[in-house]
Amino acid sequence: MAITAQESTGTVTFTIDGREVTAPEGSTIWQAAKAAGIDIPVLCHDERFDPVGVCRMCVVDTGAPAFAAACVRACEDGMTVKTDTPEVERSRAMLTRLLLSDQPPRERDPKQTTTADNELLKLADRYGVSATDSGQAGAAGLPCGSGRGVDLSSPVIAVDHDACILCDRCVRACDDVQGNDVIGRSGKGYGTHIAFDLSDPMGNSSCVSCGECVAACPTGALTNKPIHDIPIRPRAELDAVDTVCPYCGVGCALTYYVDRDRGAIAYAEGREQPGSHARLCVKGRYGWDYAASPQRLTVPLIRREDSYPKGALSADVRGDMAADGEDSAHGLDDPDTPKSPKDKRKGGKRGRKPGGLVDYAEVLPHFREATWEEALDLVARRLSEIYLKGGPAAIAGFGSAKCSNEEAYLFQKLIRTGFHTNNVDHCTRLCHASSVAALFEGIGSGAVSTTYGDVINAEVAIVTGSNSTANHPVASSFFKQARRNGTTVIYVDPRADKMADHADIYCQLKPGTDVAFYNGVMHEIIRLGLTDDDYIRTRTSNFEALKRTVADYPPERAEQITGVPANTITRVAQAWGGAKAGIMFWGMGISQHTTGTDNARCLIAMCAITGNVGKPGAGLHPLRGQNNVQGASDMGLIPMYYPNYQGSGDPAVKAKFEQAWGVTDLDPKEGLTTTEIIASALAGGVRGMYMLGENPFLSDPNINKVRKALAKLDFLVVQDIFLTETAEFADVILPASSYLEKDGTYTNTDRRVQLGRKVLDTPGQARVDWEVVQDIANRIGLGWHYESPRQIFEELVSVMPSYKNLTYDNLGLSGKLYPNPDPEHSDGTVVMFGERFNTKDGLAHLVPAEWLPASELPDEQYPYVLNTGRMLEHWHTGSMTRRSYALDAIAPKAQVFIHPDDAAELGLDDGDLARVSSRRGVIELAAKVSHREARGNCFIPFHFREAAANLLTTDAMDPIGKIPEYKFCAVRIEKADG
Numbered sequence: 021m022a023i024t025a026q027e028s029t030g031t032v033t034f035t036i037d038g039r040e041v042t043a044p045e046g047s048t049i050w051q052a053a054k055a056a057g058i059d060i061p062v063l064c065h066d067e068r069f070d071p072v073g074v075c076r077m078c079v080v081d082t083g084a085p086a087f088a089a090a091c092v093r094a095c096e097d098g099m100t101v102k103t104d105t106p107e108v109e110r111s112r113a114m115l116t117r118l119l120l121s122d123q124p125p126r127e128r129d130p131k132q133t134t135t136a137d138n139e140l141l142k143l144a145d146r147y148g149v150s151a152t153d154s155g156q157a158g159a160a161g162l163p164c165g166s167g168r169g170v171d172l173s174s175p176v177i178a179v180d181h182d183a184c185i186l187c188d189r190c191v192r193a194c195d196d197v198q199g200n201d202v203i204g205r206s207g208k209g210y211g212t213h214i215a216f217d218l219s220d221p222m223g224n225s226s227c228v229s230c231g232e233c234v235a236a237c238p239t240g241a242l243t244n245k246p247i248h249d250i251p252i253r254p255r256a257e258l259d260a261v262d263t264v265c266p267y268c269g270v271g272c273a274l275t276y277y278v279d280r281d282r283g284a285i286a287y288a289e290g291r292e293q294p295g296s297h298a299r300l301c302v303k304g305r306y307g308w309d310y311a312a313s314p315q316r317l318t319v320p321l322i323r324r325e326d327s328y329p330k331g332a333l334s335a336d337v338r339g340d341m342a343a344d345g346e347d348s349a350h351g352l353d354d355p356d357t358p359k360s361p362k363d364k365r366k367g368g369k370r371g372r373k374p375g376g377l378v379d380y381a382e383v384l385p386h387f388r389e390a391t392w393e394e395a396l397d398l399v400a401r402r403l404s405e406i407y408l409k410g411g412p413a414a415i416a417g418f419g420s421a422k423c424s425n426e427e428a429y430l431f432q433k434l435i436r437t438g439f440h441t442n443n444v445d446h447c448t449r450l451c452h453a454s455s456v457a458a459l460f461e462g463i464g465s466g467a468v469s470t471t472y473g474d475v476i477n478a479e480v481a482i483v484t485g486s487n488s489t490a491n492h493p494v495a496s497s498f499f500k501q502a503r504r505n506g507t508t509v510i511y512v513d514p515r516a517d518k519m520a521d522h523a524d525i526y527c528q529l530k531p532g533t534d535v536a537f538y539n540g541v542m543h544e545i546i547r548l549g550l551t552d553d554d555y556i557r558t559r560t561s562n563f564e565a566l567k568r569t570v571a572d573y574p575p576e577r578a579e580q581i582t583g584v585p586a587n588t589i590t591r592v593a594q595a596w597g598g599a600k601a602g603i604m605f606w607g608m609g610i611s612q613h614t615t616g617t618d619n620a621r622c623l624i625a626m627c628a629i630t631g632n633v634g635k636p637g638a639g640l641h642p643l644r645g646q647n648n649v650q651g652a653s654d655m656g657l658i659p660m661y662y663p664n665y666q667g668s669g670d671p672a673v674k675a676k677f678e679q680a681w682g683v684t685d686l687d688p689k690e691g692l693t694t695t696e697i698i699a700s701a702l703a704g705g706v707r708g709m710y711m712l713g714e715n716p717f718l719s720d721p722n723i724n725k726v727r728k729a730l731a732k733l734d735f736l737v738v739q740d741i742f743l744t745e746t747a748e749f750a751d752v753i754l755p756a757s758s759y760l761e762k763d764g765t766y767t768n769t770d771r772r773v774q775l776g777r778k779v780l781d782t783p784g785q786a787r788v789d790w791e792v793v794q795d796i797a798n799r800i801g802l803g804w805h806y807e808s809p810r811q812i813f814e815e816l817v818s819v820m821p822s823y824k825n826l827t828y829d830n831l832g833l834s835g836k837l838y839p840n841p842d843p844e845h846s847d848g849t850v851v852m853f854g855e856r857f858n859t860k861d862g863l864a865h866l867v868p869a870e871w872l873p874a875s876e877l878p879d880e881q882y883p884y885v886l887n888t889g890r891m892l893e894h895w896h897t898g899s900m901t902r903r904s905y906a907l908d909a910i911a912p913k914a915q916v917f918i919h920p921d922d923a924a925e926l927g928l929d930d931g932d933l934a935r936v937s938s939r940r941g942v943i944e945l946a947a948k949v950s951h952r953e954a955r956g957n958c959f960i961p962f963h964f965r966e967a968a969a970n971l972l973t974t975d976a977m978d979p980i981g982k983i984p985e986y987k988f989c990a991v992r993i994e995k996a997d998g
């Protein structure tokens with residue numbers, strides 16, 4: 021890390037260019053000069069990295085016989101520094117000329133996108149060196165850069181080794197910032213070059229395409245390739261829009277550079293913000309072109325009369341087999357599923373097209389284009405009719421964690437005030453519902469107690485049930501960086517994800533044994549006297565009950581259940597219990613179990629009995645999945661809470677919202693969750709649904725059941741940007757806006773509320789979502805008059821105490837963490853619960869949990885355990901990422917990851933077609949032999965509709981969080997015929 025002012029203990033005073041300057045002790049001359057407004061040019065230096073002083077561009081005269089490199093030379097009291105003498109400037113000019121002479125000719129530009137930012141060319145301008153001087157070495161018969169050549173093997177990054185000046189900025193960006201450790205140096209003397217892994221082509225290396233090296237390169241040796249081969253204009257001709265990444269809950273700040281003449285984004289760059297510090301992963305940097313897909317929905321659609329009775333419209337979603345007469349290879353071809361008349365006319369002709377998207381040619385003919393007026397009238401009329409006939413229980417809404425806070429707020433308000441039901445939910449049910457349940461019970465708040473960046477202050481960090489390098493890549497870069505800074509990282513997960521490579525202790529526990537593991541660790545913490553007794557006495561309740569429960573989990577018993585050696589369990593207890601500050605990060609490997617709430621209860625107890633909540637470097641952090649799942653939950657897009665987690669079953673809360681919203685008839689009882697709504701639809705309870713941006717056909721467990729439920733609905737309106745699998749069951753499809761096409765706020769995993777800004781126009785007749793929700797509200801008589809997201813935000817803040825002091829104006833470019841103590845506060849609250857918890861008595865309630873096995877254990881028929889989750893390059897049901905050129909090119913196909921010994925036993929090699937079946941369905945997909953799996957387990961990402969993992973998963977649920985057990989079901993694996 022660069023030397024920072026915080027590390028200094030005093031100050032030094034010295035002279036720069038005749039000015040007296042005082043700087044923190046330990047500052048470099050370059051830092052002090054910058055603080056004083058004096059520019060010293062650099063090439064190898066970047067403030068985000070440790071200085072190395074190799075390029076000598078920043079030399080200054082300190083009176084010593086040789087010039088000093090300002091980026092590494094520390095200031096000293098009384099020293100005299102001259103930064104711009106003729107000799108110093110001559111030295112820099114000469115260096116620039118030498119470097120430029122070895123650059124490839126400009127015409128050999130391997131599709132650069134950042135030419136305008138080529139820092140070497142800027143220096144050439146500054147020192148009057150002609151750009152035509154580049155390639156002089158080549159002109160003289162010498163190969164430029166020793167003829168190291170160009171590497172275009174990566175789908176997203178072009179490497180021109182000859183333009184490399186060996187400044188090592190990319191090495192430090194890759195290794196020190198992102199912690200990916202891909203780039204190093206290879207070769208000797210003039211042949212020295214940057215190398216990916218063992219001098220592999222970049223596209224074949226372990227590179228994860230985060231693009232951090234591109235952002236760091238000062239010469240154009242590493243550049244972004246244009247997406248879709250569209251030529252990139254110089255940056256000065258592009259429009260810069262500061263916004264936030266649309267993918268995961270890390271919420272990285274970025275800037276899109278937009279070519280207004282083409283109406284398209286040219287490229288994205290990370291932007292400084294207190295959380296993400298300008299870092300991005302592959303999705304944020306390269307995954308934005310989905311919005312420009314020709315498959316965007318651009319006009320309202322109404323199902324044609326002859327496409328009733330309803331059923332799935334495509335062979336894929338019906339689950340047809342490749343040939344007539346065979347059993348369903350996909351377990352989908354259910355005789356109970358209604359077929360549309362056209363399907364019947366086709367005589368059930370089968371034909372499963374390869375590929376990962378809904379076949380528009382097959383599905384769109386079942387719909388006709390409509391005007392917005394006609395479509396919205398129909399939606400309002402049909403939902404009203406269903407409500408009048410069946411009452412509140414007949415209506416339900418699924419909102420989306422991809423939508424903004426304003427949209428989530430309006431959507432739940434529409435369902436609650438328009439249809440008088442709390443049957444409104446979203447995908448939070450499927451990711452952290454059990455964590456939130458345990459957190460509310462334990463500490464009275466479902467949000468994180470501290471930020472992911474606070475890991476830098478932790479002595480120990482536990483990352484558990486989280487493939488964070490894939491799911492929260494930028495957050496994981498902070499975990500890796502903290503470890504290099506001295507934090508002990510403990511990784512606990514059945515899969516040896518890349519985080520295991522960066523852990524001091526890795527515990528590969530058996531799936532579904534988390535409670536036994538953490539009870540074992542707590543047993544040892546208590547036995548070894550490592551509890552914080554004062555904290556337990558003053559800040560917690562129920563410790564004795566916890567102590568009695570964990571007494572039954574000595575490490576030897578925990579080892580029997582979990583497979584983690586007893587002495588490793590003790591080591592974890594020693595590390596955690598002995599740390600001054602310990603921080604706990606967890607993901608869906610904890611929450612997506614039938615014991616998800618119990619798992620989270622254990623993590624809360626682990627932190628509480630060691631005093632690890634409410635101080636820097638300590639706390640509880642469930643890593644939230646979607647970009648706005650925290651915000652959508654805050655907004656009350658959940659059946660048991662109004663905005664700000666005010667209980668929907670509480671009469672006082674109901675009265676409060678009736679007054680705030682000017683209504684008298686809100687639903688007095690809690691509504692149904694997503695999985696319960698699907699079950700209700702199947703049973704004929706819920707008859708009409710409004711689906712805003714959700715695709716439960718792929719995201720919910722046990723797809724066969726979901727298909728039947730969707731087909732049974734009397735009316736379904738789907739508002740989305742693409743024709744999703746769920747839309748095949750719709751009566752009306754409304755073309756929506758992508759994230760890039762609207763203003764709004766989004767709340768990330770840290771509780772950081774940020775402004776997302778409009779980057780592009782909506783295509784065709786597609787409309788901004790909050791306006792569509794308002795139009796439906798007004799058609800059912802709600803009389804709304806919102807004019808902007810800002811106005812909606814002001815209303816939601818008025819009913820949400822935790823969002824107090826947040827305004828569109830004070831969110832600025834970095835957003836703010838809630839709670840925000842006052843409107844002028846610089847960044848909001850990082851560490852919560854310093855004095856008391858949000859529970860009524862202010863204490864953390866410790867809830868002991870006994871280990872229970874998963875709902876469906878392996879047996880002879882289904883001997884493997886299936887774990888499902890995400891890949892780095894893809895997102896949820898793939899509707900965005902599979903339409904992104906870069907992401908689809910890097911990860912184009914579904915795979916089942918299997919341990920090498922299991923693969924050998926099954927006769928499977930890499931790429932062989934495997935057939936994976938459970939009691940609920942069958943899929944076929946490529947085998948991927950992987951050392952990251954444990955024997956007896958397999959992993960399937962759930963993004964791929966052609967091999968939908970959720971055909972296999974069980975819909976058994978955690979009884980409290982109502983979250984399905986996505987992380988555990990029994991499957992059989994065989995070699996398919998191919």
Ligand code: SF4
Pocket residue numbers: 177193194198200201202203226227228229230231232233234
């Ligand atoms: S793209 Fe990222 S992972 Fe790949 S070499 Fe560059 S910094 Fe390293």
Ligand code: SF4
Pocket residue numbers: 265266267268269270271272299300301302303304305492493494495
């Ligand atoms: S880590 Fe998440 S928010 Fe950041 S760039 Fe990647 S997907 Fe986007």
